Each structure stands twice: as C-alpha cells, then as structure tokens.
Amino acid sequence: MRRRDVVFGLGCVAALAGAETLRPRRLLSLAGGRKITTMVPTKFAGWAAEGGGDIVLPKVPGSLADTLYNETVARTYRNTDGGAPIMLLIAHGDSQSDLLQLHRPEVCYQAVGFAITEHRFDPVALAPGITVPSVELTARAGGRVEDMLYWTRLGEYLPTTAGEQRRDRLAAAMDGYVADGVLVRVSMVREGEQADWARLNAFVAAMMKGTPNNGRVALVGTERAKALAGATRIV
Incomplete structure (x- = not known):
C-alpha cells in the first residue's frame, strides 16, 4: 500500500470521527413540551x-412554516389608552438543525416585497438591569410602514x-x-412620522412581567427568567 493511500485513509477516519463527535445525541427544549400559547397571557397591564385569543393561521401540511415550527402564536393587542395596537408573533421549533432554522424577519419581509429602511441592534x-439582545426594523411597502x-x-x-x-x-x-x-416579534403600523420604540419596549416588558416563569424560560432562557423572577418579587 502506498504511503499516500495510508495518509488519505487516516484522514478519512479522522473526518468520520470528527463528524461522529459533532453528531447531536439529545434534544434540549426550554419549552419543555408545553404550549407557548398557554403561557403568554392574553390580558396584562391594560x-x-x-377576540381574547390567537389569530387563526391556516397550517398547510408540508409548507415551510409547517416544517420549521411546531407552534405559532399570533395575536393583536389593544391597550385601554386608545393608542396603536401591537401585533405579537411567536414561532417555536423543537429542533434547530442545519435544515430547520428560524427565519429572521429582515429576510422574510423583503421576500414579500417590503423594503427594510432601518435595521439596528x-x-x-x-x-431594570435585565435586557434581551434584540433587533429593531422598519419595513416599508407602498403606504404601509x-x-x-x-x-x-x-x-x-x-x-x-x-x-x-x-x-x-x-x-x-x-x-x-x-x-x-x-422567535418573538412585536410590531406596530406607524401612525405618525416617527417610530414609537418606547411603546413596543413597554409592551414587551409588561408582557414578560405577566408571563409565568416557565413561559419566560421558553422565551428568553433560564438566566434571564431567573433574574426577572427576582425583579418581579421585589416590585
């Protein structure tokens, strides 16, 4: 056997060993098999x-959304202050692999004809003292912002x-x-000249305060859920 063939064979064995090392052997789901729609409140802080619940989103068997997500929560919330309503979308997938990945809104909106005119982190x-890394976007199509x-x-x-x-x-x-x-997205159709980021942020804070701890874990992870539980006990 030539030395080159031996080296090539050893390289293949090493690659296979590496692939086997990287092969996931267990699933980690912070939702714990619970439905997110039952954990996120339909009423909180005004x-x-x-309609008191989720918007009906037809699920087409075999579609991309059907493949990617086990559960999708879509609601429109109004506040007693009479201001602009806020739309909430939560999409959850049990398995995030190379083939199944969360689709980010800046890609999805452009795919259906919107132009992303603002994009910032x-x-x-x-x-106080508890934040979640998030993305702010402004999408425009025709007269809709x-x-x-x-x-x-x-x-x-x-x-x-x-x-x-x-x-x-x-x-x-x-x-x-x-x-x-x-993926947790909150959005609002702009009614004036400027974006009201403070209203969106206040909505998220109120929603998370009204969500039970198992729901917080599912939405923002264990560390922040624990911190938020401590903060709400102090308030």
Whole structure:
C-alpha cells in the first residue's frame, strides 16, 4: 500500500470521527413540551388580545412554516389608552438543525416585497438591569410602514444575526445536543412620522412581567427568567 493511500485513509477516519463527535445525541427544549400559547397571557397591564385569543393561521401540511415550527402564536393587542395596537408573533421549533432554522424577519419581509429602511441592534429592557439582545426594523411597502422589534432564542443562546445563529447552533452540536428555537416579534403600523420604540419596549416588558416563569424560560432562557423572577418579587 502506498504511503499516500495510508495518509488519505487516516484522514478519512479522522473526518468520520470528527463528524461522529459533532453528531447531536439529545434534544434540549426550554419549552419543555408545553404550549407557548398557554403561557403568554392574553390580558396584562391594560393590554388585551382582540377576540381574547390567537389569530387563526391556516397550517398547510408540508409548507415551510409547517416544517420549521411546531407552534405559532399570533395575536393583536389593544391597550385601554386608545393608542396603536401591537401585533405579537411567536414561532417555536423543537429542533434547530442545519435544515430547520428560524427565519429572521429582515429576510422574510423583503421576500414579500417590503423594503427594510432601518435595521439596528438595541437591547429590549424587561426590567431594570435585565435586557434581551434584540433587533429593531422598519419595513416599508407602498403606504404601509411597520416598525418591529424581535429577538431569537436558540437553546440558551440569544443570537441577533444569522451568523451568530449558525455559530450558536454549531456550539450546541459540539456540546452534543440539538436545541429548540423561538422567535418573538412585536410590531406596530406607524401612525405618525416617527417610530414609537418606547411603546413596543413597554409592551414587551409588561408582557414578560405577566408571563409565568416557565413561559419566560421558553422565551428568553433560564438566566434571564431567573433574574426577572427576582425583579418581579421585589416590585
């Protein structure tokens, strides 16, 4: 056997061993098999979901959304202050692998004809000293201007870009597991000249305060859920 063939064979064995090392052997789901729709309140701090519950989203078997997400929560909330309503979308997938990944709004909105005119990273405050890395976007199509903020959770990670999402998915695989993922988006159709980011942030903070701890874990991870539980006990 030639030396070159031996070296090539050893390289193949090493590659196979590496692939086997990276093969996830367990699933990690912070939702714990519970339905997110039952954990996120329909009423809190002057806000109430229109119709008292979720918007019906037809699920087409075999579609991309059907493949990516085990559960989708869609609601429109109005406040007693009479201001602009806020739309909430939460998408949860049990398994975030190379083929099944959360789709980020800046990509999805452009795919249906919106132009992204603002895109920035700005942590959303859940309570004093407790923030979640989030993305703020403004999407325009015709006369419609929609301002939104969102974050994604992949296992215990909170990636803000597609690159970070790939990095965190690889880190999870190297630790031997496939993590679940969630995308939380709140948005508002702009009524004036300026975006009201403060209203969106206040909505998120109120929603998280009214959500039970198991729901907080599913939405923002264990560490922030614990911190928020401590903060709400103090208040």
